[in-house]
Amino acid sequence: MQTENSPYAIETRNLSIFYGSFEAVKDVNLQIQKQKITAIIGPSGCGKSTLLRAFNRMNDFVPTSRVSGEILLHGTNLYGKEIDPVEVRRRIGMVFQKPNPFPKSIYENIAWGARINGFKGNMDDLVEQSLRGAALWDEVKDKLKQSAYALSGGQQQRLCIARAIAIQPEIILMDEPASALDPISTLRIEELMQELKKNYTIIIVTHNMQQAARVSDYTAMMMLYENTRSGTVIEYDETKTIFTRPKDKRTEEYVTGRFG
Amino acid sequence: MQAAAKQETVNTTFRPKILKRKLRLGESAIEAGLFIVGFLTIFVTVSIVIVLGDQALLFFLDPEVTLAEFFMSTKWVPAIGEFGIWALVSATLTTSAIAILVAVPLGLSAAIYLSEYASHRARAVLKPVLEILAGIPTVVYGYFALLFVTPLLRELIGSERIGVYNMLSAGLVMGIMILPLISSMSEDALSAVPNSLREAAYAMGATPFEASTQVVLPAALSGIGAAVIVGISRAVGETMIVAIASGATSEFTFNPLKAAETMTAHIARISGGDLPYGTVDYNSLFAIALMLFLVTLALNIVSQWIVTKFREQYE
Numbered sequence: 001m002q003t004e005n006s007p008y009a010i011e012t013r014n015l016s017i018f019y020g021s022f023e024a025v026k027d028v029n030l031q032i033q034k035q036k037i038t039a040i041i042g043p044s045g046c047g048k049s050t051l052l053r054a055f056n057r058m059n060d061f062v063p064t065s066r067v068s069g070e071i072l073l074h075g076t077n078l079y080g081k082e083i084d085p086v087e088v089r090r091r092i093g094m095v096f097q098k099p100n101p102f103p104k105s106i107y108e109n110i111a112w113g114a115r116i117n118g119f120k121g122n123m124d125d126l127v128e129q130s131l132r133g134a135a136l137w138d139e140v141k142d143k144l145k146q147s148a149y150a151l152s153g154g155q156q157q158r159l160c161i162a163r164a165i166a167i168q169p170e171i172i173l174m175d176e177p178a179s180a181l182d183p184i185s186t187l188r189i190e191e192l193m194q195e196l197k198k199n200y201t202i203i204i205v206t207h208n209m210q211q212a213a214r215v216s217d218y219t220a221m222m223m224l225y226e227n228t229r230s231g232t233v234i235e236y237d238e239t240k241t242i243f244t245r246p247k248d249k250r251t252e253e254y255v256t257g258r259f260g
Numbered sequence: 261m262q263a264a265a266k267q268e269t270v271n272t273t274f275r276p277k278i279l280k281r282k283l284r285l286g287e288s289a290i291e292a293g294l295f296i297v298g299f300l301t302i303f304v305t306v307s308i309v310i311v312l313g314d315q316a317l318l319f320f321l322d323p324e325v326t327l328a329e330f331f332m333s334t335k336w337v338p339a340i341g342e343f344g345i346w347a348l349v350s351a352t353l354t355t356s357a358i359a360i361l362v363a364v365p366l367g368l369s370a371a372i373y374l375s376e377y378a379s380h381r382a383r384a385v386l387k388p389v390l391e392i393l394a395g396i397p398t399v400v401y402g403y404f405a406l407l408f409v410t411p412l413l414r415e416l417i418g419s420e421r422i423g424v425y426n427m428l429s430a431g432l433v434m435g436i437m438i439l440p441l442i443s444s445m446s447e448d449a450l451s452a453v454p455n456s457l458r459e460a461a462y463a464m465g466a467t468p469f470e471a472s473t474q475v476v477l478p479a480a481l482s483g484i485g486a487a488v489i490v491g492i493s494r495a496v497g498e499t500m501i502v503a504i505a506s507g508a509t510s511e512f513t514f515n516p517l518k519a520a521e522t523m524t525a526h527i528a529r530i531s532g533g534d535l536p537y538g539t540v541d542y543n544s545l546f547a548i549a550l551m552l553f554l555v556t557l558a559l560n561i562v563s564q565w566i567v568t569k570f571r572e573q574y575e
Contacts, residue, residue: 058462063379086466090464094459100454102457103457104478112474113464113466116465116467117464160460163460163464164463
């Protein structure tokens with residue numbers, strides 16, 4: 001049994017995810033390390049995003065979705081009957097593929113989440129601290145009242161990261177956070193992730209293998225089961241092992257660019 | 261190899277002549293036809309304004325009437341030459357205000373439910389029902405107001421305080437009538453908000469209520485504003501319900517328990533009678549109609565302005 005002192009930030013046990021009768025993700029067992037960056041890689045359609053979205057119960061919004069197995073946070077199954085998915089999402093933040101700031105001011109984008117989560121402290125301080133945490137403060141400090149849509153795509157994505165860390169989650173999920181950005185903005189997001197892992201556990205889905213190799217400490221390789229459309233984790237190890245001495249032949253072929 | 265050679269031939273035999281403008285008669289005929297049809301709608305609108313304006317001008321030129329009286333007086337008694345539009349405007353404003361107070365909260369709640377909460381099955385049942393509500397003829401609503409809602413109100417409030425004809429009943433039923441309009445336009449506006457914003461809100465730990473009222477609703481505000489304005493125009497212009505249920509006495513009052521005649525109901529009643537052509541009474545109807553036209557025109561312009569001004573909130 002996992003305890004408060006578990007070395008793992010979050011853990012899955014025999015996790016399968018279904019859409020109706022279709023098993024999108026099958027039998028995943030992962031132990032995500034605290035304050036590390038874990039990358040989930042694999043070819044398109046193998047269930048990477050589905051797996052990521054299971055961690056903060058975003059799949060709940062797909063009407064026919066259900067899971068079997070467990071996702072454990074401090075020993076508590078997030079899919080237990082007594083669990084409130086709203087509370088789960090307050091503890092596990094998320095950054096999406098396309099920057100999706102709210103149609104509000106830069107300030108309000110950060111203050112809103114804190115407010116609905118019952119934040120009672122000094123809001124100005126929290127906004128500044130969160131924007132500094134996302135390496136955005138210097139660029140926006142003079143235009144906090146302006147619409148978030150006035151920012152560039154890369155700035156918007158950092159605003160979304162600032163918004164996520166404002167409610168101080170334990171884990172931040174990132175679903176291809178840089179795939180809609182230019183290389184300079186991508187680099188800034190990757191640098192930011194290295195800063196963030198001092199305080200947060202990060203799980204990132206990425207299509208970009210160089211990115212996985214650059215930023216992550218651990219890598220989970222996903223692939224479809226042979227002759228099915230169900231994906232699973234075929235290999236999970238330290239990133240340098242995955243990229244230099246993978247045990248599975250399919251991982252080797254994928255990371256060396258021979259397919260996928 | 262052969263294909264490449266062929267390509268070469270085509271290129272060398274290129275003649276500028278083939279780019280010459282061709283005469284396409286069918287295209288021109290269609291364009292002309294569409295232009296005429298499009299122009300026709302403008303022509304009809306302009307004609308109506310001219311006819312209204314012309315007759316209204318005759319009314320204002322009549323020695324019995326002054327502009328000041330028309331816009332300042334609160335008495336409308338054509339029999340003794342009193343033409344104060346406010347006696348009719350007050351009833352229009354009161355019934356429309358009641359209708360909007362009913363239709364906006366209910367219509368918006370229905371729209372939020374349909375767009376943010378309802379399952380596919382609930383939506384499949386509710387949307388057609390709302391559309392049926394929109395298809396009921398207004399004369400039916402009018403009788404519903406007079407023969408069902410009014411007796412109910414007299415039961416509840418007391419028959420000595422509220423008459424057989426009253427603005428409250430007409431306004432309430434008018435609210436039910438415009439409810440489907442407001443809910444379906446608002447639902448379109450809410451559904452047009454990108455899903456990524458909902459996901460962003462939920463991922464921040466928002467409850468469905470917080471997400472829909474504090475993120476989705478503000479993002480859809482321009483469309484909802486337009487829906488409300490169209491609803492107001494509809495209420496101001498509605499005739500049958502008020503003609504049947506709100507009474508036929510022109511009286512300056514904002515008391516919803518009293519009977520009062522709206523601008524539209526007055527026009528309907530008087531033009532149904534046998535007014536001699538060219539009299540002041542006859543011409544006064546055009547002055548009222550012109551006022552109505554200007555009010556709804558102004559509301560439409562405001563709604564256009566709202567939609568364009570707030571359109572670029574998300575993108």
